Every structure is written in C-alpha cells, then in structure tokens.
Amino acid sequence: MTHITIVGSGPSAVHFALSVLKKGHQVVMVDVGESRPDPVSPEQSFNQLKMGLRDPAEYFLGRSFEAVTYPGTPGEYYGFPPNKRYVFLPPPNYHVEADGFSPLASFAQGGLAEAWTGGVYPFNEHEFRDFPIEYSQMQSCYSEVAKRIGISGLQDDLSAFMPMHDHILSPLNLDEHSEDLLQKYERKKSFFRGRLNCVMGRGRLAAISQPWLQRQACSYRGRCLWGCPQDSLYTPSLTLEECKRYESFRYAPGRYASHFRIDQHGRASHLLVDRLDCAGREEWALDKLVLGAGTLSTSRIVLESVRQRDGTILTLTGLMDNQQVLVPFVNLDFLGRAYSDVRYQYHQIAFGLINDDPCDYVHCLLTTLKSALVHPLIHRTPADMRFAIFLFRHLRAALGLVNVNLSDDRRSTNYVTLQNGDMKTDATLTIHYEPGGAHVNKVRQALRRVKSVLWQLNCVVPPGQVHVRPMGAGVHYAGTLPMCRERRPMAVSPNGQSYDFRNVYIVDGSTFPALPAKNITFTLMSNAVRIAQTNF
Amino acid sequence: MVPQPSLDRECQLFSQYLIALRPSGYVLRKYQEAHQQGHPSIGRPLQLFDDILMRLALKHAYILRLADTYSCLFYKDALLRRKLVLLLAILECSPGAFDRLDRPEVRSRPALCGLLILKGLAFGAMVVLSVAMLAPIHGACESFRHRWDR
Ligand SMILES: Cc1cc2nc3c(=O)[nH]c(=O)nc-3n(C[C@H](O)[C@H](O)[C@H](O)COP(=O)(O)OP(=O)(O)OC[C@H]3O[C@@H](n4cnc5c(N)ncnc54)[C@H](O)[C@@H]3O)c2cc1C
Ligand code: SF4
Numbered sequence: 001m002t003h004i005t006i007v008g009s010g011p012s013a014v015h016f017a018l019s020v021l022k023k024g025h026q027v028v029m030v031d032v033g034e035s036r037p038d039p040v041s042p043e044q045s046f047n048q049l050k051m052g053l054r055d056p057a058e059y060f061l062g063r064s065f066e067a068v069t070y071p072g073t074p075g076e077y078y079g080f081p082p083n084k085r086y087v088f089l090p091p092p093n094y095h096v097e098a099d100g101f102s103p104l105a106s107f108a109q110g111g112l113a114e115a116w117t118g119g120v121y122p123f124n125e126h127e128f129r130d131f132p133i134e135y136s137q138m139q140s141c142y143s144e145v146a147k148r149i150g151i152s153g154l155q156d157d158l159s160a161f162m163p164m165h166d167h168i169l170s171p172l173n174l175d176e177h178s179e180d181l182l183q184k185y186e187r188k189k190s191f192f193r194g195r196l197n198c199v200m201g202r203g204r205l206a207a208i209s210q211p212w213l214q215r216q217a218c219s220y221r222g223r224c225l226w227g228c229p230q231d232s233l234y235t236p237s238l239t240l241e242e243c244k245r246y247e248s249f250r251y252a253p254g255r256y257a258s259h260f261r262i263d264q265h266g267r268a269s270h271l272l273v274d275r276l277d278c279a280g281r282e283e284w285a286l287d288k289l290v291l292g293a294g295t296l297s298t299s300r301i302v303l304e305s306v307r308q309r310d311g312t313i314l315t316l317t318g319l320m321d322n323q324q325v326l327v328p329f330v331n332l333d334f335l336g337r338a339y340s341d342v343r344y345q346y347h348q349i350a351f352g353l354i355n356d357d358p359c360d361y362v363h364c365l366l367t368t369l370k371s372a373l374v375h376p377l378i379h380r381t382p383a384d385m386r387f388a389i390f391l392f393r394h395l396r397a398a399l400g401l402v403n404v405n406l407s408d409d410r411r412s413t414n415y416v417t418l419q420n421g422d423m424k425t426d427a428t429l430t431i432h433y434e435p436g437g438a439h440v441n442k443v444r445q446a447l448r449r450v451k452s453v454l455w456q457l458n459c460v461v462p463p464g465q466v467h468v469r470p471m472g473a474g475v476h477y478a479g480t481l482p483m484c485r486e487r488r489p490m491a492v493s494p495n496g497q498s499y500d501f502r503n504v505y506i507v508d509g510s511t512f513p514a515l516p517a518k519n520i521t522f523t524l525m526s527n528a529v530r531i532a533q534t535n536f
Numbered sequence: 537m538v539p540q541p542s543l544d545r546e547c548q549l550f551s552q553y554l555i556a557l558r559p560s561g562y563v564l565r566k567y568q569e570a571h572q573q574g575h576p577s578i579g580r581p582l583q584l585f586d587d588i589l590m591r592l593a594l595k596h597a598y599i600l601r602l603a604d605t606y607s608c609l610f611y612k613d614a615l616l617r618r619k620l621v622l623l624l625a626i627l628e629c630s631p632g633a634f635d636r637l638d639r640p641e642v643r644s645r646p647a648l649c650g651l652l653i654l655k656g657l658a659f660g661a662m663v664v665l666s667v668a669m670l671a672p673i674h675g676a677c678e679s680f681r682h683r684w685d686r
Contacts, residue, residue, distance in 0.1 A: 047634065047635075047638070050629055050630065050631055050634050051631045056629045056630065056631065057562075057566045057625075057626050057629040057630060059629075060629040061625055061626070061629060064573050065570045065573060065575050065622070065625070067625075068570075068575065068576070068621065068622055068625040069621075069625075070576060070613070070618050070621055070622075071612050071613050071617050071618065071621060072579070072612055072613035335645065335648055336640075336641065336642060336643040336644070336645060336647075336648040337640065337642065338640055338642050339640055341638075373625070373628060373629075374628060374637060374638060375621055375624040375625040375628055378624060378637075379617070379620075379621045379624070382608060382609065383605075383608060383659055384601055384604040384605040384608050384659065384662065385553070385554055385604055385608070385617075385620050385621075385624065386553060386554065386601060386604070387655060387658075387659050388608075389554060389555070389637060390655060391652075391655075392637075393637070393638075393639070393640055393641045394640065394641055394643065394648055394652075396638075396640040397640050
C-alpha cells in the first residue's frame with residue numbers, strides 16, 4: 001500500500017484519487033476547497049424561482065447586484081451567476097499576472113468543472129498523434145470515466161470524429177429549436193458533408209437522461225448555469241463525495257499548497273502547506289506526491305519548489321488554450337415562435353469542421369437560447385430599450401450561439417514563470433501568451449465556414465455581434481510540463497511521472513503535449529485514471 | 537435604508553417605459569437598494585451631458601424615449617442607459633414583471649414582418665428627432681468639457 005498525497009480536487013485529481021483508492025492505496029487530498037452553497041428550492045424551474053423565492057433578485061443578481069451586466073462592459077453575452085462565484089475565489093497567497101492571456105483558476109471543491117458546461121468529447125486517434133500514448137491506451141479509461149460520471153449521447157455522424165465508448169446513455173430530450181437545426185442538417189446532409197466539410201450531431205453531455213448511480217435523471221428545470229440542483233449534471237464534487245466513503249481517504253480542505261521541498265536525491269520530501277484559517281504553515285512528509293491542481297497551479301507549485309531549492313527561476317514554455325469565438329445567430333424559421341424555459345440549458349448539438357490535417361478539426365458547440373438572464377442581450381441590441389425589448393421578445397425562440405473552438409500547439413513564446421517574492425512568500429505567477437503566426441487567418445477561415453454552415457441552416461449572424469474571446473477564456477489550459485518518451489528537464493514520462501522529481505506525478509492538463517479543439521476535461525479525467533492504473 | 541423619493545419616481549417612469557407596468561413594492565425596494573450600493577457605477581467621471589440627459593428623461597416618457605434612442609447609438613455608456621439596464625435586470629428577476637420581458641410574443645410571420653417594418657420606421661424617426669434635439673447639446677457639452685479640461 002502506497003501513501004499518496006494529492007493536491008487538488010478538480011476533475012483530474014478526484015478521478016485519479018478514486019482509481020487509486022479502489023486499488024487499496026492510502027490517500028490524503030490537500031485542497032483549498034471552497035465549497036458550494038446548498039441548492040435553493042431544487043424542485044423549482046428557472047422561472048418558478050422568480051416567483052417562489054423570497055428575494056429572487058438577490059439570488060439571480062447577487063447581494064450587491066454584481067451580476068448586472070452594463071453597457072460598455074466588454075465580453076460575454078450573459079452574467080455569471082452569483083452562486084457560482086465561489087468557484088473562482090482566489091486564496092490570499094495566490095498572485096498572478098498575465099500578458100496576452102486571461103487566466104482563470106479555481107480553488108473550489110471540484111475545481112473549475114463545478115462551473116462547467118458538461119461537454120465531454122473524447123479525442124480520437126489522430127488527436128493523440130503528438131502524445132507519447134495511443135488512443136487504444138485511453139479507450140478503456142474513457143469508458144471507466146463515462147461509467148462514473150454518466151454521459152448522454154448518440155452514435156451519429158459526429159461519432160466518426162468522437163469515438164464511441166461504453167456507458168453512453170440515451171441522449172437528453174432535444175429542445176424544439178435544436179431539433180429544427182438537426183433536421184435541416186439531415187435533409188441536406190450530403191451538401192454539408194461534401195461542400196462544407198461539416199458534420200453535425202448530438203452533443204456528448206455529462207448530464208444523465210436516466211437515473212444513474214443514485215443520481216436522478218435530468219428533469220429539465222433549466223437551471224444548469226445556476227448549478228443543477230439535483231446533480232443530474234455531473235460535477236467533480238460528486239466523485240469527491242465518493243472518495244470520502246473510503247476509510248483510506250482523508251480530505252484536507254482549507255489548505256494552500258505552496259511548494260514541495262526537494263531533497264538531495266531529487267525527491268520531493270515534504271509538501272509545504274499554508275492553512276487558510278491563519279493557523280500557519282504545515283509540512284507534510286511525502287511518500288508519493290500527485291499534482292492535480294490544474295495546469296496553472298501545478299506549474300506554479302513546480303516553479304516555486306525549484307525557486308525555494310536554490311533561487312532558480314525557471315520558465316515553463318508551451319502553455320496552450322483553445323481559442324474560442326462566440327457566434328450568435330438568429331434562426332429565421334423560429335421568428336415569432338414560442339419557447340419553453342423547462343429545457344436543458346447548455347448545448348445539445350455539436351458540429352465539426354473537417355480540414356485536411358485531422359488535427360486541425362474545428363469543434364463547434366451549438367446552444368439555443370432557453371432560460372437565461374436576458375438584460376445583457378437586450379442592451380446589446382443597437383436600439384432604444386423599448387424597441388430592443390420588442391425585438392427580443394419576438395426573436396427569443398430563434399436565438400442561439402455557436403462556440404467555436406480551435407486547436408492550439410506548444411510554442412516557446414507562450415510560457416509561465418515567476419517574479420517578485422522573497423523566500424518567505426510565494427512569488428507571483430506570470431503568464432505570457434502570443435498567438436501563432438497563422439492564428440488570425442485560422443480564426444477568420446473558421447468564422448467564414450461557421451457562417452456558411454449557419455446560412456445553410458437558415459440562420460443569420462447579426463452584424464458586429466461575433467465575439468473573439470481573449471486567450472485564456474477557453475479555460476482548457478495545457479502544455480507546460482509535457483509528457484514525452486525521452487527524458488528531459490521539466491517534463492514527465494508517458495505515465496505522468498516527473499523526470500526531475502522521481503516521486504512526483506502530474507495528472508492534469510500541464511502534461512498534454514498538444515491541444516486538439518475539443519473540450520479537454522473528459523480526456524483529463526481519463527488520463528488521470530490511466531496514470532493511476534498503470535503506475536500504482 | 538432611507539428611501540429616496542426621487543428614485544421611486546425614476547423607477548416608476550422607467551418601468552412604465554420599459555414594460556408598460558407600474559413597479560411593485562419589491563422592484564422599488566430593489567432599485568433603491570442597488571443605488572445605495574453604488575449602482576449603476578459608471579466607471580468614469582459623470583459628465584454634464586449625463587446630467588442633462590437624466591433631467592430631460594425624467595420630464596416625460598416621450599423625451600425619455602428620445603434620450604434613450606440617442607444614447608443607444610451615440611452615448612452608449614450614458615448614466616441614463618445604465619440606470620435603465622439596472623432596472624431591466626431587476627424587472628427580469630421579479631415576480632409579476634419578468635414575463636413581460638421574457639415571454640415570447642407568438643405571431644404569424646407576415647404579421648411579425650409588418651410590425652417589424654412599422655416599429656423599425658418609428659425607430660428611424662426617433663433617431664432623426666433625437667439627433668436633431670440632442671446632438672447640438674451633446675456637442676456643446678463636449679466642447680465645454682474639452683475647454684474646461686485644458
Ligand atoms: C465556465 C466553464 C465551462 C467549462 N466547460 C467545459 C466543458 O463543457 N467541457 C470541458 O471539457 N471543460 C470545460 N471547462 C474546463 C474544465 O472545467 C477544466 O478543464 C477542468 O476543470 C480542469 O480540471 P483540473 O482538475 O485539471 O483543474 P481545476 O478544475 O482547475 O481544479 C484545480 C483544483 O486544485 C485545487 N488547487 C489549486 N491550487 C491549489 C493549491 N496551491 N493548493 C491546494 N489546492 C489547490 C483547487 O482547489 C481545485 O480543487 C469549463 C470551465 C469553465 C470555467
Ligand atoms: S436541465 Fe440542467 S439543471 Fe435541470 S435537471 Fe437537467 S441538468 Fe439539472
């Protein structure tokens with residue numbers, strides 16, 4: 001039995017933990033671990049909450065109205081729910097500065113995926129081309145994770161690009177708007193495939209269409225963005241709860257891992273942990289250390305450990321993220337139609353744009369507008385409020401959004417490093433990102449093709465409304481401590497074992513040597529399972 | 537919390553303008569509460585033109601619409617617009633008001649097209665009128681501000 005210390009409770013860490021617990025190992029999980037508030041009135045739908053809650057404005061807009069989105073605020077089409085703010089609360093010791101990158105980090109129980117949209121898309125064999133592992137090594141891990149989290153989906157045209165695995169549940173009920181779009185695709189399929197090089201199908205979602213492992217099936221309450229009140233939409237804190245049922249598991253929240261001490265044999269001997277209740281610093285003796293704190297935090301812990309050893313400040317190159325572009329559209333066939341707020345809120349359709357190089361696949365998630373806070377959409381309309389409200393009410397059922405995701409690769413221009421800080425305090429994590437040379441063209445081309453696809457679906461893109469999100473907003477971070485076959489500094493073996501510190505393993509996205517366009521988290525979880533199964 | 541009567545009046549006028557409904561006690565209370573917490577913060581010094589737009593807008597619903605029309609195109613982060621958005625956000629969360637914003641209006645396509653053309657024309661006329669009325673004042677305020685800044 002090995003004694004394993006894990007940092008983090010995000011999707012990577014909890015699936016690693018559950019796998020090693022099942023194998024009988026002893027696990028301590030160190031985590032900052034902000035916890036989520038209890039769900040309010042779980043039985044009510046989105047709009048019922050507005051009638052049923054004592055103070056609905058406080059719930060939807062926040063106690064200090066922080067979710068009101070004003071004109072002139074750059075960015076998104078919706079305000080972030082106040083009850084999810086805890087996901088992004090930084091501890092006092094975490095300092096970050098960024099240039100060309102908008103970093104998002106989570107210190108919550110369950111990590112960033114407590115706020116995710118549940119898109120689970122396995123990489124295919126081509127997308128593992130630059131990995132030192134094969135798709136075949138991942139296949140059973142995808143199935144294992146699917147069994148744990150519950151995935152709904154369908155075998156359709158998209159499956160050629162998203163391999164099928166076991167434990168895929170029947171898809172969720174489609175909303176009328178998504179159904180209309182899929183039907184149009186079906187009718188003109190040969191045109192889409194032949195002329196537009198586009199395939200479309202049902203999204204793969206970590207939301208369950210039938211009862212699964214004591215979780216209730218989705219009952220279409222339309223509150224996904226505000227946090228599914230009945231856990232039909234998977235979040236990693238569910239797996240954390242499962243881990244807690246093992247006697248050999250100890251969860252230690254309220255602790256910020258600063259760095260590990262490196263002994264003369266190059267092993268991590270102690271983990272230095274700051275108690276967030278101001279009880280000071282603890283030193284935890286290490287047998288095996290597993291870092292699953294998310295790419296940015298894991299990189300920071302490694303950098304800080306080296307700095308504390310001998311003052312060296314390293315630079316970890318190769319930071320990646322998916323560039324995302326948001327393309328709103330109006331479906332002309334749905335003008336003046338009714339909509340229902342009791343629907344699954346996130347995307348239910350996905351489409352892919354195929355390129356000559358299979359690794360340049362462009363991944364698009366298509367969400368139709370259902371329940372939402374709508375004031376940001378209304379005030380973005382270039383009309384007086386009254387006219388804008390009129391327009392909105394007639395267009396509502398016809399509105400949708402395509403989230404276009406582009407692949408990224410490791411480049412030396414993109415890095416994380418440290419600056420400032422004496423030896424008593426943690427240094428500031430510094431991030432630098434520059435898009436590659438062909439980036440602008442890649443975005444432009446993808447946009448042109450997405451607009452053509454939408455046009456064929458009888459949808460138009462309102463002028464001036466496309467939003468190229470800043471790098472970092474994709475929140476699929478990877479690449480700073482890549483896995484590779486040959487031994488080299490600041491890298492890990494194909495099994496996630498550090499080449500620099502023999503008893504340190506890394507199980508999150510920092511080890512990915514390439515970043516396909518698809519959402520990364522399903523592969524993060526499956527890779528963590530693979531590492532647990534092969535090393536421990 | 538001491539309610540400000542002027543804010544209640546503002547809220548009533550704005551609510552009538554936005555959704556043709558008198559605000560409930562709950563909406564009035566939330567509007568007051570938001571202002572006490574510093575909303576709608578504007579992120580820049582308040583300009584003379586903000587003040588003029590607000591004063592004009594509060595005179596009459598029709599002038600409010602002109603001021604809103606002008607600012608939606610030529611003065612997007614006006615205090616007036618921010619206040620309207622704040623109220624809109626409160627209304628869309630409030631019982632009795634949210635469905636005025638959120639519930640879609642179902643119409644046949646031809647009826648919708650006809651209505652859209654009419655409303656579009658009305659909006660166009662509003663733009664012309666609002667520019668004629670407010671652009672000179674806006675221009676004067678700007679040049680006054682520049683001279684003052686120098
Ligand atoms: C709004 C949103 C939507 C998303 N939608 C999707 C989607 O649909 N599909 C998808 O695949 N991905 C999605 N993602 C991305 C997904 O959430 C991340 O890829 C994933 O959570 C990364 O997992 P991780 O385990 O590597 O790290 P994280 O989720 O970042 O978890 C890090 C964990 O480590 C802990 N930690 C960090 N630093 C320390 C420290 N120093 N000491 C102690 N503990 C520490 C934190 O408390 C946390 O528990 C979305 C993200 C967001 C924000
Ligand atoms: S629609 Fe979303 S919030 Fe509602 S039950 Fe389904 S997953 Fe949960």
